[in-house]
Amino acid sequence: MEKKIAKVVVDRELCIGAAPCVVVAPKVFQLDNENKAVVVDQHGADDDTILLAAQSCPVQAISLFDEEGNQIYP
């Protein structure tokens, strides 16, 4: 990916707590007590890993934005 990930957002309405994001990037995503993912550290993994985590989400609840605020994923 060419663009740098500046912002990681989890849509909690969409999140079903399936947790592959947590498995792929545990320093970025954690499940809270509602069993929904929260972003604990936007820079807890490199961009490729964060992208992989977003792609691993079965409901595409993870959105990624670059420094200009453009949506990179999905």
Ligand code: SF4
């Ligand atoms: S992979 Fe998607 S649905 Fe599963 S916990 Fe992460 S954000 Fe939620």
